[in-house]
Amino acid sequence: MATSLEASPGSSLGLKRDIHRARRGVIVAAVVFASLASAAGVSATNFGSIIYGTNPESGAWLANNQTHEVDLHNTTNKWGAAIQWAMTNALDPTVMNTVLVDGSVYDVRVVDDNYNNFLTGWTSCPPDAQVSGSHPNKVCRGQMIHINLQNVSGYTETQRRSLSCHELGHTVALRHVDNPDAASCMRVNVINRPTTYSGHDQNMINSNY
């Protein structure tokens, strides 16, 4: 991600990107410091809670335990099935145990709707969620996965499973994988993207929960 953020030196935008890098540097420093200070020992690879951009609601968070309760909140059949597929085939093979729940208490709530933006799906920790700790070990119970139906109407079943795997990964603190060819649904490159986690992703989950 960082490698693509280039601009001419001395330009205003170059400065903006420099500040982005500085901000990332602060984040990295915080990650290192927190890792040293935390008993959880979060890895510096693609695992750990993080705020993307400047929106505190937007990013990836740790789950509170190995039991991951997922509430399919009036989701359409196709996306409900895709999420359940990813629960069973992507997350359950790790130490995490996914459970479908129906109620006001959940680790993750999945909603799909038409949202007027250019995203297909995203994960967030809303203001009313239960949070504890600090980045990169910040736990969020009550996360949300949003699927933007407007922009995924043409998705195949495989693409739905891949996006579901990806967003579920964020809810257990998996971050993006920069390698566009990585055998992981956590990679950003969506072309022929896998529907499950890589062995590395699984190791990150297994060693941190």
Next chain:
Amino acid sequence: MSTRIKIGGAVVLMASLMVATSCGRVSSSRDTLVKGSEEGASPTATPSGWPSPSGERPALDLWDNFGAPEGHEVGRYPTLRAMARGAHAVVEGRVESVDGERVYGEDKESALRGIRVSLRITRVFRGDLKVDDAVPVIVGLAYLQEDVEAKFAGLVGDEGIFFIIPGGAPQPEFGVVQEAPELGPEWRPVTSQGVVIDDRGSAVFAMNIVDRGFPASLDGILFAEIQDRVRQAVEG
């Protein structure tokens, strides 16, 4: 945000001087702007007729919220020309107000609020909109519990070029063929590449972007230059 402003001061000054010393290009582009409403004019009005930003820089950190670093965008445009073609309207304008009125989802717990701004158009590069139109644009989303107007009030006064489409419009170039008419009343940027803010004479692709693509080569050039390039893109 304050850190960015402080550090950016020298560069802003340099950019301003560059703009001032290249007045030929700047004035030629500014001359094409149509004066705003009398109501919006003031003794400190800029050449475009809008009030002076009072020395404040645009709220780049607020725009930064609206990108998609952790999500997935519907697609990416490879060139400015492709983005201009994908947009139903390419306009220059100024954020007049923040009206977070659009709520998505029936359940309060999962409801999101559309950050809706009123964009006053000062120049039309492409599309059926007209100068002086005020159009509602959803620039991002936030949870209902937040005071959206307060949180994003800093956007008011920001000026730039917006590549927008009606919210429910398909984007066949990205495989989105289904229309969502209920989203139609508001517009939105085509992608996170589609907002270019005038940072006191410099162009800034303001939203946070994972894969920057073509904006990486344009970010930071003179705003007058981006105006020219957009004009060429829509004519090409």
